Amino acid sequence: MDTYANLAALVLAGxxxxxxxxxxxxxxxxxxxxxxxxxxxxxxxxxxxxxGEAWVPYRLQYxxxxxxxxxxxxxxxxxxxxxxxxxxxxTLALVETLIFVAVLLVGLLYAWKRGVLKWD
Amino acid sequence: xxxxxxxxxxxxxLTTIDTLLRWGRSHxxxxxxxxxxxxxxxxxxxxxxxxxxxxxxxxLVRASPRQSDVLLIPGPITxxxxxxxxxxxxxxxxxxxxxxMGSCAISGGAFRESYSMTRxxxxxxxxxxxxxxxxxxxxxxxxxxxxxxxRVRGTSNIGLAHxxxxxxxxxxxxxxxxxxxxxxxxxxxx
Numbered sequence: 217m218d219t220y221a222n223l224a225a226l227v228l229a230g231x232x233x234x235x236x237x238x239x240x241x242x243x244x245x246x247x248x249x250x251x252x253x254x255x256x257x258x259x260x261x262x263x264x265x266x267x268g269e270a271w272v273p274y275r276l277q278y279x280x281x282x283x284x285x286x287x288x289x290x291x292x293x294x295x296x297x298x299x300x301x302x303x304x305x306x307t308l309a310l311v312e313t314l315i316f317v318a319v320l321l322v323g324l325l326y327a328w329k330r331g332v333l334k335w336d
Numbered sequence: 337x338x339x340x341x342x343x344x345x346x347x348x349x350l351t352t353i354d355t356l357l358r359w360g361r362s363h364x365x366x367x368x369x370x371x372x373x374x375x376x377x378x379x380x381x382x383x384x385x386x387x388x389x390x391x392x393x394x395x396l397v398r399a400s401p402r403q404s405d406v407l408l409i410p411g412p413i414t415x416x417x418x419x420x421x422x423x424x425x426x427x428x429x430x431x432x433x434x435x436x437m438g439s440c441a442i443s444g445g446a447f448r449e450s451y452s453m454t455r456x457x458x459x460x461x462x463x464x465x466x467x468x469x470x471x472x473x474x475x476x477x478x479x480x481x482x483x484x485x486x487r488v489r490g491t492s493n494i495g496l497a498h499x500x501x502x503x504x505x506x507x508x509x510x511x512x513x514x515x516x517x518x519x520x521x522x523x524x525x526x
Contacts, residue, residue, distance in 0.1 A: 251497060263424045
């Protein structure tokens with residue numbers, strides 16, 4: 217009995233919500249003035265005709281640079297919590313930090329060897 | 337659809353809904369961002385904490401004419417800018433209003449005799465409210481906004497759709513008529 221009551225409440229809430237949405241969209245459809253014309257639909261660029269393309273090509277190399285930047289970015293972000301607990305952990309913290317740096321360094325060396333760091 | 341705007345003549349239901357809509361619109365007038373001169377700084381001051389136009393629902397300054405109701409002209413309109421203002425006005429959705437702010441926008445002000453200036457915003461746009469001052473104080477602009485709200489509340493929108501959709505300034509000076517037409521021309525057919 218209780219389950220049915222809960223279910224009925226759920227269904228009722230769903231129906232009321234659905235009716236509300238339809239009523240609002242219906243009111244907008246009925247009342248909102250809509251007079252589209254070419255000038256109104258034209259791309260807005262501060263009142264001028266748009267210049268050039270909306271899609272601007274970027275050099276693909278920025279992608280590699282962004283990835284390599286992430287190496288240093290994450291490195292710095294992870295160093296701060298280590299510094300906070302440095303006293304409690306001691307030498308182990310230094311060793312773990314160096315391993316972490318070494319792992320990231322391998323990635324950097326790989327990118328370096330592949331010639332990603334060279335711009336041309 | 338636009339039940340109100342497309343109506344041929346008013347009846348009780350339409351006018352009641354229209355009154356409700358006008359009341360709502362008057363409390364949510366959004367600006368089109370078109371700062372053409374120094375009065376726009378006084379307009380910016382009106383958005384600050386001291387005057388706070390947000391409290392009457394007009395705090396939103398949109399970067400696109402598609403989302404705005406009021407075109408504020410905060411300064412002189414040069415003849416170069418006139419076609420652009422006409423175009424921006426035509427890109428705003430109906431119903432829309434124009435406020436001319438300051439001496440320059442009303443009559444050309446100090447630049448009236450200049451070779452490059454229009455003699456007031458109403459030579460290119462249908463201005464609803466004129467707010468005098470040089471520059472206009474934020475209080476004065478606020479008063480102008482309240483006047484515009486009264487106008488929005490008091491003007492019926494029934495039959496608005498039968499108006500000409502694209503606004504072309506009626507008495508264009510011949511020397512820059514070509515430029516305005518160029519800005520509108522290729523889009524005129526819809």
